[in-house]
Amino acid sequence: MIKILLVLLFSFNLQAECFQVETKIIFDSKPVLAKETLCSLVDSEKMLFYVSKTCSSQQCEILKRTPAPLKINGYYQNLGSPGFKLCEALGGVPQIYEFKKKGKDWESTDRCMFGKSDFVEISFLSLRWKNFISTK
16 A cells, blocks of 8 residues: 555656756766766645656656665665665665756756766655664
8 A cells, every 4th residue: 555655746746847957977086977867756744856858758767667665774874865876776876966057057956867868866766765774
C-alpha cells in the first residue's frame, strides 16, 4: 500500500517547467562550463526540485524505479554526505552543481547523475528513498 502511494505521489503530483541555463561543475579540480536544459519540479507540498529534462517527464530510469529497502553502510556517520551516499548506492554520481539562468546570479545545489544526461537533485532522491534506507 505504501509503495502504491509513493508511486502516485511521485508520478502525478509534479509540475515541471524547463529552461536553458549555463552550468558549472568541478571536475579534476577545474570548473567545467556547459549549457543545458534544467527543469524545476514543484510537488504537491510546493517543494521545488531541479531535474534533467528526461526526468521532468518521469522518463529517466531512476524515477521509474520503485523505492525498495536499501542498505547503506555508514549512512549516518559523520564523514561524508548522506545524500551523496544514497546517490552512489543507487548507481549515480553525486555532484555539486551550479547553474545560472539568463540575467540571474549563480545558484548552487547538488545532483545525482545517472548516465550522461539524466539527473535529479539529491534532496528529491532523499525525500523519495528516506523511508527505505537501513544501515543494518
